[in-house]
Amino acid sequence: MLTDDGKHLHVSWDEYHQLIERLALKIHESGWEFDQILCLARGGMRPGDVLSRIFDKPLGIMSTSSYRDEGGTLQGRLDMAKYITMPKGELAGRVLLVDDLADSGVTLNAVVDRLRAMPSIAELRSAVIWVKGVSTYTPEYYVDALPTSPWIHQPFEEYDTLRPEVLARRHAQD
Numbered sequence: 776m777l778t779d780d781g782k783h784l785h786v787s788w789d790e791y792h793q794l795i796e797r798l799a800l801k802i803h804e805s806g807w808e809f810d811q812i813l814c815l816a817r818g819g820m821r822p823g824d825v826l827s828r829i830f831d832k833p834l835g836i837m838s839t840s841s842y843r844d845e846g847g848t849l850q851g852r853l854d855m856a857k858y859i860t861m862p863k864g865e866l867a868g869r870v871l872l873v874d875d876l877a878d879s880g881v882t883l884n885a886v887v888d889r890l891r892a893m894p895s896i897a898e899l900r901s902a903v904i905w906v907k908g909v910s911t912y913t914p915e916y917y918v919d920a921l922p923t924s925p926w927i928h929q930p931f932e933e934y935d936t937l938r939p940e941v942l943a944r945r946h947a948q949d
């Protein structure tokens with residue numbers, strides 16, 4: 776299971792996928808019907824993709840970024856994409872907003888405010904895997920509340936520092 780020393784939470788690929796599946800079940804069990812999923816890139820892309828497949832709903836993508844200093848560990852200025860990418864049409868109706876976590880809450884609050892101002896959206900709910908204790912935003916759906924607000928080490932973070940030269944060496948033995 777997840778290991779948490781109060782400051783760090785390490786998550787394996789298997790645990791990560793199980794958490795996304797548990798999030799899907801929470802959404803399903805709520806009985807809420809939605810028309811589209813909007814994921815926040817990059818953290819919400821994997822959960823958004825899986826939820827889009829499970830619920831057979833179109834997936835839109837909105838790029839946001841706020842972690843840029845000290846190897847991505849210090850929050851900087853929030854950048855939010857001007858446009859939302861959709862497979863067809865516009866973001867409309869009942870929308871499920873998906874990200875990996877509610878960290879400080881800054882990003883989710885800003886995105887929710889922007890989306891609620893769009894007249895095409897009839898209803899908006901949000902879903903994340905984790906909610907940290909320091910978050911100023913609590914989504915309608917989440918799997919784990921983390922009162923100690925640990926740094927979450929997600930399984931794909933190895934790619935943050937993996938460069939093509941190292942990858943080439945790794946696969947030279949294949």
